[in-house]
Amino acid sequence: MKSPFLYLGVVGIVVFFGLLFVRSAVQPASFSGSQIDPPVPAADFTLTDQNGEAFRLSDHRGKPALVFFGYTNCPDVCPITLANYKNIRGEMGDQVNLIFITVDPERDTQEQIRQHLGKFDAAIIGLTGTRAELEPVWKDYGVFQSSHGGGGVEHYDVDHSSRVYAIDAEGNWRLTFLIETDWQSIVKDLRQIMN
């Protein structure tokens, strides 16, 4: 006859290691981006897209949007972000609006923006306007921008913040991402806010 002590010991050991496994496997859902919690309505704006049409943010509710501020002559962070946009669109298709807003309105004309975004994905919405139209948008989104250097009017760089803002389908600010955030993590976060 087998000892009940034996069975009890085996069951105890299995339960102990089972609990350890479950504890390591079950992790609460979390976001890669920084959350705005509770969500607050995103500042609305009306600018001009690369096709010359007026674009009002609040007219495009119903699906989430990503908003990024950059410029077409940017040598580093903007191409990286636009490449991420392209990958996100490849994964999510039309489920998300991808918006690019210039911090360099003097050089970023509608035509310049259309040509530049066409190198990445023509579905990316590129917005420009006069400096007077853009400054309140930069302020509302806490965007830093400063031109420097150069050998003439056409040759300068613009230092600017590189944050990406995620706005949910109801028009609320929900998340922000740094340039280091990979596009897969952004897709994962977007799907979480969509659900």
Added chain:
Amino acid sequence: MNKLELGPYLTRLVIITIISIAVVAAVNEGAYLLQKEKTDRLPQTIQLVIPAGTAERVAAGEETPSIPEKMIFVTSDVLLVKNEDSSAHQLGPIWVPAGASGKLELAEPNKYSYSCSFTSARYFGLDVRQPTTLGTRLTALGIAVPPTVVFLFIYGSLVFPIKPKGKPAGGAVA
């Protein structure tokens, strides 16, 4: 040919496993109690409040009250920044519109230096440490117990071999 009886081996294995868990747990907890630090705690939500008028004070080069320039956290802490100012503020990855709150889970242990819009130094240091919690101690137990069991089982089998039932000690039969 004698049939190998597993019962005594299983009984020994169970006893050795229980002894191993007890010994490893005692060593673990002893080391933990001797080396315990303030950051050995469960993750918490830690709130920073940006008071109204902070942007003006920072622009004027004045000190911002109640906001330290360096803090120590543990992994999985949530840093919650409540912005009571009339301007948006940022702390590294966290951006907080005026009158709203932003939060970030500190997932990885590291020392971070972030640009910060609400301290006069324009800098905020985050020291994120890995805490020793009940979970990490249990994980250590889970890692250490199996090799201890194997070692003790082999050692026990060599020093105190299990004798087959019905076979007299010494093996001599009259």
